[in-house]
């Protein structure tokens with residue numbers, strides 16, 4: 001029995017959470033894999049009701065669970081996810097971008113993953129005013145850079161792909177911080193002679209994601225660049241509605257969609273739940289590896305192939321050119337599981 005903590009979030013978060021619960025309950029009923037799901041509050045609504053975007057009780061429950069699922073939260077996102085990443089040392093943010101058939105993607109042969117450093121850079125919140133200037137500290141350490149580089153190379157090693165790591169930075173301008181990041185990645189690369197290593201400036205990477213996205217395999221980069229590039233890579237394969245993500249540490253992991261709370265479509269039953277459900281597939285892979293539980297891999301692969309087949313048959317939500325509502329699309333999935 002796996003204990004899953006689930007932050008239901010703001011905006012489209014509760015709709016995606018309902019979809020996730022239906023799918024998990026179906027898996028619970030139909031397979032040997034058993035879950036105990038605890039719904040938790042965090043985000044704008046929690047802030048309004050309790051005065052804290054990340055209530056203590058939510059944090060304590062997450063710590064006692066095996067894994068956390070997090071639907072998107074609104075304006076208070078930095079007080080929830082950025083804090084959770086730091087407190088739980090979830091140092092690797094994994095954001096895959098993969099072409100699915102019949103998707104509004106730029107090409108049908110894209111299969112890449114962004115490995116984003118998750119604990120440093122401009123996300124440490126060290127900002128202050130100095131006279132009439134506003135200052136933000138950009139912190140990049142050698143330890144964190146080497147740790148994320150190692151994670152990227154291990155990812156490339158395990159993937160059935162071109163085995164290439166692209167280190168993305170801007171060391172020609174930020175010579176000290178990104179210089180350190182690039183140097184650390186290049187040093188780690190020497191430990192992986194079978195994996196091709198290349199460096200790319202972030203502006204060139206943004207362009208190449210449009211020009212030749214199929215050339216990328218694993219991209220390793222710093223926190224802010226990773227955030228921006230992963231929204232771009234999601235759009236390149238068809239949109240944020242299909243974009244899952246994982247936040248991984250040595251002992252714990254949290255899974256969430258790449259996108260935010262999408263208030264523009266909240267409450268309309270039109271959100272694409274695939275981003276969250278594919279995050280659940282990533283959760284199964286992580287649980288499978290951690291607990292040497294092959295059932296997890298089987299169930300995760302089944303979930304992904306069901307979504308893949310539905311999309312291939314044109315059964316889709318509105319954001320990717322279909323006409324299914326969130327609940328209708330979820331039902332199509334649960335019927336096939």
Ligand code: ATP
Nearest residue numbers: 240241259260261262263264265271272273275319
């Ligand atoms: P944040 O800054 O918190 O990441 P954002 O301002 O980038 O948020 P998102 O909430 O990520 O905005 O949404 C960007 C656009 O993508 C919106 O127009 C939204 O409707 C659309 N979108 C995001 N997620 C989904 C989804 N699951 N299904 C359909 N459309 C989505």
